[in-house]
Amino acid sequence: MIKLKELISTKSNLLSLLRLFLAVPLWILFDNIDNGYNRTIIISLCWFAALTDVIDGYLARKFNEVTEIGKIIDPLADKIIIGSVVIKLFLTEQIPGYYFWMIIGRDVLIFVGSILISQKLRRVLPSNVLGKLTVISIGLVLFFIILQIDRRELFFKGLYLLSILLIFASLIGYAIRSVEFIRQKKNEFVEKP
Numbered sequence: 001m002i003k004l005k006e007l008i009s010t011k012s013n014l015l016s017l018l019r020l021f022l023a024v025p026l027w028i029l030f031d032n033i034d035n036g037y038n039r040t041i042i043i044s045l046c047w048f049a050a051l052t053d054v055i056d057g058y059l060a061r062k063f064n065e066v067t068e069i070g071k072i073i074d075p076l077a078d079k080i081i082i083g084s085v086v087i088k089l090f091l092t093e094q095i096p097g098y099y100f101w102m103i104i105g106r107d108v109l110i111f112v113g114s115i116l117i118s119q120k121l122r123r124v125l126p127s128n129v130l131g132k133l134t135v136i137s138i139g140l141v142l143f144f145i146i147l148q149i150d151r152r153e154l155f156f157k158g159l160y161l162l163s164i165l166l167i168f169a170s171l172i173g174y175a176i177r178s179v180e181f182i183r184q185k186k187n188e189f190v191e192k193p
Contacts, residue, residue, distance in 0.1 A: 010065040013073060015056035019049050020077040023084040030088035039146065046143055049081050071124040078135050079107045085142050094145055099164070103138060106167050110174055117178050121185055125177065134170040137163035 026045055029038045056074060060066045083104065090100040110131075118124045141156075141163050149156055 010060065010067060010070065011063070012056040012060035012065050013067060013070050015052045015059070016070065016073040016077045019052045019056070020073065020080055022049050023080045026081065027084045027088065030085070030092075033088075033092075033146075042146060043143070046085075046139075046146065050139065053078065068124050071127070075127050075131070079111065082135065082138060082142070083107060085146075086138075089142065089145060095142075102164065102167050106134075106171055109171060113174065113178060117181065121181055125181060128173065128177065130166070130170050130173045134163070134166040137166050 022045055026042060029042050029045075032038050033042060053074070056070075060070055086095065086100055086103050089095045090097070114125060137159065141160050144156055144159070145151075151157070151160075
């Protein structure tokens with residue numbers, strides 16, 4: 001069971017927790033995205049969420065504050081922020097159904113997989129570069145949609161396609177990493193006298 005003291009024990013965990021809670025105002029503001037300054041506030045909150053994601057990782061490494069709870073809450077915050085934006089954009093028909101299901105499906109598979117792996121290994125697998133790149137590419141696609149960028153632009157089409165390729169690559173990469181960690185764990189168990 002997660003204890004509050006452990007959750008707020010580091011600056012990086014606090015930033016991840018803050019990012020997690022940003023999903024609430026984002027969700028509410030999306031209901032009236034075209035009303036007044038809501039789009040501007042949504043864009044600002046998205047930038048702030050991205051900034052906290054960069055800063056919390058930097059702080060965790062710089063001050064040697066990488067914790068097991070941090071390995072959970074950091075990607076969970078990313079998934080909840082991205083998930084809330086994706087759901088709202090899907091409900092308002094601003095993203096196609098297949099893109100919505102690819103993003104949600106990837107996150108659900110990785111979430112369930114990480115629970116199973118952490119039970120087997122007795123530790124949480126940290127995020128990797130491929131996973132972070134995938135989240136960044138999806139985040140940029142969503143951000144440009146919120147900004148109402150012309151989707152016919154070559155730049156947008158390229159980024160959109162890249163995000164789709166990274167969704168599949170990150171799933172395959174996660175599966176390969178999981179199998180490698182399980183094999184390593186089995187080898188450690190066999191080698192013990």
